[in-house]
Amino acid sequence: MDAHGFALLSAGLAIGLAGIGTGIGVGFLVGKSVEGIARQPEASGAIQGVMLIGIGFTEAIALYALVISFLLIFTTG
């Protein structure tokens, strides 16, 4: 396998592994938010706002990996 092949492989691994972590993170986040809303429905507005900010932060990690994947694909080979 040449350098470009390794780059493609690592690009796939980068986004895949980041997807695992981010999926677990977002799952926890939304699950706990739903628990919170179920316990205290009157606080749902504030909880949703904080949840969306949290999802934004968590999701960004996967998107960094996506950027790294693009760099690997398009700067080698």
Place this chain on the structure above:
Amino acid sequence: MNILEEFFLKVYVPIKFFGIDISITNLVVWMFAATVGVFVVLFLLSRNMKILPNKRQTFVEFIYYFIDKSIIGLAIGRGGEKWMPFLGTIFIFIFANNIIGLIPHSYTPTSNPIVPATLAIVVFFTIHVTNIKRNGITGYLRSFVPRGVPIWMLPLVIPIEIISTIAKPFSLLVRLTANMLAGHIVILVLISLILLFKSYLIAIPVLPFTVIIYIFELFVAGLQAYIFTILSAVYIGEAIHPRH
């Protein structure tokens, strides 16, 4: 077949201004379209305002209320009213630019790093100038030193604080760009599957799924505008009411 071809800039009118390239590209055309479109819509909707709002005015008031309550009220709180024009502009601009990219064969201005980068740089300087104006130069430098940290830890903590300050606009930029890019690439890849397999049968599962992803993209367009604005508001709130 290059899937990223949709995201390349095409120069329509090359303009050089003192050695700086300010050509009219497809990005510029679609950004102008978004800006003019949102201006026309909001102008027509908010003409001759009344105390008792009719349907058109209710829509504009809903947008204002949304930005005021669930962005500024949540993130800045007290003394946040005067940030309404700035944050409202950012929200509506990003939202219009995200939405216009969903027109088939258009260009999403926010999927090119340069547009979010410009907005992130504006936010970065807004945060720091506000911090210096509100807290003075000592208060500004104080914001890099967290309270309650032992003296011998400071050589480690202060560089981390400085790095996190620089990482804030960078993460704003990457989050918006990558979200827009990734969503559009997913749609493009799904549609390209039909061309790749050269079969009409593959269209039967692909097309409904594409429609679902497209509707999800409408949601993401609003969500990303919201997240960019609320994070800017959180950073501005930290600058106005320093916690340490």
